[in-house]
Amino acid sequence: xxxxxxxxxxxxxxxxxxxxxxxxxxxxxxxxxxxxxxxxxxxxxxxxxxxxxxxxxxxxxxxxxxxxxxxxxxxxxxxxxxxxxxxxxxxxxxxxxxxxxxxxxxxxxxxxxxxxxxxxxxxxxxxxxxxxxxxxxxxxxxxxxxxxxxxxxxxxxxxxxxxxxxxxxxxxxxxxxxxxxxxxxxxx
Numbered sequence: 188x189x190x191x192x193x194x195x196x197x198x199x200x201x202x203x204x205x206x207x208x209x210x211x212x213x214x215x216x217x218x219x220x221x222x223x224x225x226x227x228x229x230x231x232x233x234x235x236x237x238x239x240x241x242x243x244x245x246x247x248x249x250x251x252x253x254x255x256x257x258x259x260x261x262x263x264x265x266x267x268x269x270x271x272x273x274x275x276x277x278x279x280x281x282x283x284x285x286x287x288x289x290x291x292x293x294x295x296x297x298x299x300x301x302x303x304x305x306x307x308x309x310x311x312x313x314x315x316x317x318x319x320x321x322x323x324x325x326x327x328x329x330x331x332x333x334x335x336x337x338x339x340x341x342x343x344x345x346x347x348x349x350x351x352x353x354x355x356x357x358x359x360x361x362x363x364x365x366x367x368x369x370x371x372x373x374x375x
Contacts, residue, residue: 189222189365190247192238192326194254197229197276204345205253208357217365223247229276229322235286235329242333249338249368250330251361254323256341261360262315263300264339267328268293272320286328294331298338304367308356310343338368 193209196202212222223245227237242250256262269290271281305312318324318339330337342357 188245188247188249189217189220190225190241190245190250191222191361192225192227192241192250192252192330194322195226195228195276202345204255204342204353204357207345207350207354208342208361209253211354211358212361217362218369220249220365227322227326231271231275231279231281231322231325232277234322234325238326238329239333242335247335249336249365250333251364251368252323252326252330252337252339253361254326254339254341255344256315256323258344258346259310261310261312261343261357262341263302263312263364264315264318264323264327264341265296266293266316267295267318267324267331267339268320269328270320271325275322286325287332290328290332294328296331296338298336298368300338300364300367305363306356306359308360309352310356310360312360315341336368338364340364 191209193205194203206226209224213224225241269286302312318327327339
């Protein structure tokens with residue numbers, strides 16, 4: 188079972204690409220594996236509890252989290268830090284400057300992904316060690332803390348006139364991430 192997360196729109200936008208892609212996999216399978224989709228609000232309050240509830244409900248063996256990043260490429264995140272910053276969609280600051288006051292300073296992905304493992308697209312994929320300090324980082328940090336293999340992929344920002352191409356190409360990318368995750372698990 189795959190738990191795939193995305194985010195609701197934020198900063199006054201009407202759509203979020205991570206929500207669009209995640210919801211496109213609702214009630215589908217990727218290489219025979221069921222996908223459970225959880226769309227997270229862009230709010231600090233209740234964030235960790237909502238993620239934990241989804242994990243408990245569907246008991247995944249892979250957590251694939253999606254967020255929006257830059258306009259021109261996708262980013263496979265390798266590192267989540269135990270820090271939080273910035274007001275959420277209700278204007279509230281994080282509950283604490285540390286995501287987990289008792290936790291480690293950082294958590295790393297163990298998957299051996301490389302950009303050449305992925306299909307060529309309008310939005311090439313890059314590796315990143317900076318998931319930011321906002322809710323994408325928080326999602327990745329808490330996912331890695333579950334002990335369940337976890338991947339975070341920042342997708343390009345959804346543009347106004349590219350929804351069809353965006354959906355087609357990035358669905359392929361997400362499916363490839365799942366396949367590569369499974370290869371990575373076998374190598375570990």
